[in-house]
Amino acid sequence: MDSIHFRDIPETGIDRALSLAYLAFHENPEEEKRKHHHDLLRGCSRIGAYEGDELVGFLAAFPFTVSVPGGELPCPCVTFVSVAPTHRRRGVLSGMIAELFARAAADGAPIASLWASEDAIYGRFGFGSATFGHTVEIDSRRPLALRITPDDRPLRLVDPADAPALLAAYYDATRTERAGRIDRTEAWWREEWLVEKDEDDDELSPPRVVVIGEPRGPVAGYAIYRTKTRDDDPGLVRLDELEADTPAAAAALWRYLASIDLTGQIRAWGRPVDDPLLLFAADRDQVRVTGEFPALWVRLVDVRAALESRSWAAPVDVVLDVRDDRVPANAGRHRLTASPDGCTYAATEDPADLTVDVRDLAACYLGGTRTAALVGAGLATEHTPGTVTALDAALRTPRLPHTVDAF
Numbered sequence: 001m002d003s004i005h006f007r008d009i010p011e012t013g014i015d016r017a018l019s020l021a022y023l024a025f026h027e028n029p030e031e032e033k034r035k036h037h038h039d040l041l042r043g044c045s046r047i048g049a050y051e052g053d054e055l056v057g058f059l060a061a062f063p064f065t066v067s068v069p070g071g072e073l074p075c076p077c078v079t080f081v082s083v084a085p086t087h088r089r090r091g092v093l094s095g096m097i098a099e100l101f102a103r104a105a106a107d108g109a110p111i112a113s114l115w116a117s118e119d120a121i122y123g124r125f126g127f128g129s130a131t132f133g134h135t136v137e138i139d140s141r142r143p144l145a146l147r148i149t150p151d152d153r154p155l156r157l158v159d160p161a162d163a164p165a166l167l168a169a170y171y172d173a174t175r176t177e178r179a180g181r182i183d184r185t186e187a188w189w190r191e192e193w194l195v196e197k198d199e200d201d202d203e204l205s206p207p208r209v210v211v212i213g214e215p216r217g218p219v220a221g222y223a224i225y226r227t228k229t230r231d232d233d234p235g236l237v238r239l240d241e242l243e244a245d246t247p248a249a250a251a252a253l254w255r256y257l258a259s260i261d262l263t264g265q266i267r268a269w270g271r272p273v274d275d276p277l278l279l280f281a282a283d284r285d286q287v288r289v290t291g292e293f294p295a296l297w298v299r300l301v302d303v304r305a306a307l308e309s310r311s312w313a314a315p316v317d318v319v320l321d322v323r324d325d326r327v328p329a330n331a332g333r334h335r336l337t338a339s340p341d342g343c344t345y346a347a348t349e350d351p352a353d354l355t356v357d358v359r360d361l362a363a364c365y366l367g368g369t370r371t372a373a374l375v376g377a378g379l380a381t382e383h384t385p386g387t388v389t390a391l392d393a394a395l396r397t398p399r400l401p402h403t404v405d406a407f
């Protein structure tokens with residue numbers, strides 16, 4: 001490892017970094033895709049691991065903000081992590097992550113995040129699964145049975161070229177209602193959400209966008225979906241995103257999707273775990289959760305700043321003994337005093353009420369995992385009875401965190 005040095009990859013080095021990424025991910029994309037990746041990387045910070053002049057590892061981070069309970073935080077969103085097959089398991093990734101943490105601290109970003117290619121990689125670096133997604137399938141060969149009356153405001157299809165402005169207005173106004181969501185630029189809307197050809201399935205139609213709301217009034221909800229039909233199968237509606245301001249508006253959008261002629265199935269990926277659909281669907285044989293997966297992994301790079309930056313639902317006053325072998329400044333006993341009025345987190349000599357690993361604290365940070373569940377799983381130790389009950393009441397958020405932008 002002494003022969004490896006870490007430094008920024010200049011813009012002129014992006015093509016080389018991409019070649020390394022394509023090698024590591026076993027990809028050989030077409031020119032258009034390469035150009036898209038190149039453009040994305042120009043907007044990222046880029047850490048390279050070099051042996052002499054040879055690039056042997058690479059990590060990029062989007063400079064997104066991510067919503068947290070009560071607000072949002074700057075957050076390097078890590079992507080394209082690649083190590084040359086000749087240099088794997090020699091600590092290259094570990095070195096790049098250490099660089100990432102040092103830069104995040106210098107830039108005043110209390111948290112970092114990523115989507116993991118493999119579940120086993122990132123826990124050791126203190127990342128915890130902070131949001132989860134559901135895959136939901138709906139049998140739409142019959143009308144969607146609902147327990148509530150759908151909103152009767154009009155639905156209209158929107159040209160995808162006009163959609164970013166319309167949808168962004170709604171998304172930006174509502175995205176902090178759930179923790180775990182990123183800010184989206186116009187380019188992100190166009191190139192990640194509304195791109196003409198689906199990158200995984202070329203049988204799918206271009207994106208279709210349906211919105212609900214009074215004509216010329218503000219958008220009250222929307223769905224982005226693609227379709228495909230096959231002779232031997234009921235046609236498919238592949239839902240990419242559905243957002244609505246009320247359950248009735250969501251019900252209207254779901255019912256619309258379930259009623260599209262020549263289709264008989266909806267497959268929705270990345271739905272919130274507490275999607276209201278799962279409660280207002282009248283027939284859960286018709287609406288089934290077919291998968292659950294970890295979505296956003298979060299790292300509390302600066303535990304104090306991260307905890308003091310989120311809102312707290314109830315008063316709590318406890319001493320946490322945090323284990324963190326990658327960022328020693330986070331480790332040790334700290335008194336967390338929080339309430340809806342604010343939070344302080346300071347080193348203390350007082351005995352611990354709860355011992356917890358930083359990765360598990362990160363899993364609870366956005367409100368998606370309960371500390372009681374950590375104790376129940378043997379991952380944290382409650383020294384003072386009542387600690388996790390109080391902590392969970394304080395960490396609680398009205399809605400579960402949710403991340404659907406896989407970067």
Ligand SMILES: CC(=O)SCCNC(=O)CCNC(=O)[C@H](O)C(C)(C)COP(=O)(O)OP(=O)(O)OC[C@H]1O[C@@H](n2cnc3c(N)ncnc32)[C@H](O)[C@@H]1OP(=O)(O)O
Nearest residue numbers: 024079080081082083088089090091092093094114117120
């Ligand atoms: C956010 C994203 O971009 S996710 C994409 C991740 N990239 C990929 O999957 C592409 C293909 N894989 C790779 O490029 C590399 O194998 C990487 C990036 C996953 C790992 O890089 P390496 O330099 O080999 O990791 P490094 O040597 O620092 O390993 C650190 C530790 O993680 C462990 N580890 C590394 N990769 C894996 C893995 N895939 N599964 C389980 N453990 C792993 C190592 O065994 C090591 O454990 P130790 O500390 O107990 O010895």
